[in-house]
Amino acid sequence: MKPLEQALKVVAGSDTVLVASDYDGTLAPIVADPDHAFPDARALAALVSLGALSGTHVAMLSGREVAVLERLTGSVPGVELVGSHGAEQSGRGPDIEAQAREDLAGVRVRLAGLCRDFPGSHLEVKPAGVAFHYRRVDAEHRPAARAAAHRIGLDYAGLTVLEGKQVVEVTGSTANKGDALLALRDRWAADVVVFIGDDITDEDAFATLRPLDVGIKVGDGATKARFQIGDQAQVATVLESLLAFRQEHRGVR
Ligand SMILES: [Mg+2]
Structure with a gap:
């Protein structure tokens, strides 16, 4: 065995x-x-x-x-x-604080802008956060897409950035x-x-x-x-x- x-x-x-x-x-x-x-x-x-x-x-x-x-x-x-x-x-x-909700609304707008910059990417809006998926972006542009999404998340002290496979999630939950x-x-x-x-x-x-x-x-x-x-x-x-x-x-x- x-x-x-x-x-x-x-x-x-x-x-x-x-x-x-x-x-x-x-x-x-x-x-x-x-x-x-x-x-x-x-x-x-x-x-x-x-x-x-x-x-x-x-x-x-x-x-x-x-x-x-x-x-x-x-x-x-x-x-x-x-x-x-x-x-x-x-x-x-999820329990999300009011400030985090407001920040997430801003993140959502900015990540939507990234979706225009990186064709093939898309957003997944969730109860506690927003996920930016870049699996379908051309391979050569994926590192830039990932970095840009990560930077947006880091602009908000009360939010957390989670990295997954071909996805960056900005969340108001810990x-x-x-x-x-x-x-x-x-x-x-x-x-x-x-x-x-x-x-x-x-x-x-x-x-x-x-x-x-x-x-x-x-x-x-x-x-x-x-x-x-x-x-x-x-x-x-x-x-x-x-x-x-x-x-x-x-x-x-
Ligand atoms: Mg999995």
């Missing part, structure tokens, strides 16, 4: 397990149009089946707005949706995936946690993991996760292995 499978088997033998996953690039393949980033059916089915087992809690932990996750994933019974990097939890919207994962762990009193993610913002969540927890980074690049898998297509296999071990432990099927 490979080290990752061994670790998943240990997790599956624990009393209370939390399985949390990022969405884009993890549960859903990266596509050119983020409005069409639909989930990997096998991965989603395994996650939902895990959530149906006793002592097993599942969550999606994404930078996306919860309403968008709901639209893209359809009905996912038992899966807790945590959006805006943790600023939206349990149906609660939420991050690390704090969000810790909150979920506390809420369900989980003995062990599995977290899967592919992006820079997922590193905050990996950093909170304990020795028996399983962090899995999707794709290459430096990471704090204990394990790394080659690409998004392998996520379904990981979740299916965990499901099989957990069903065995729970005496299901």
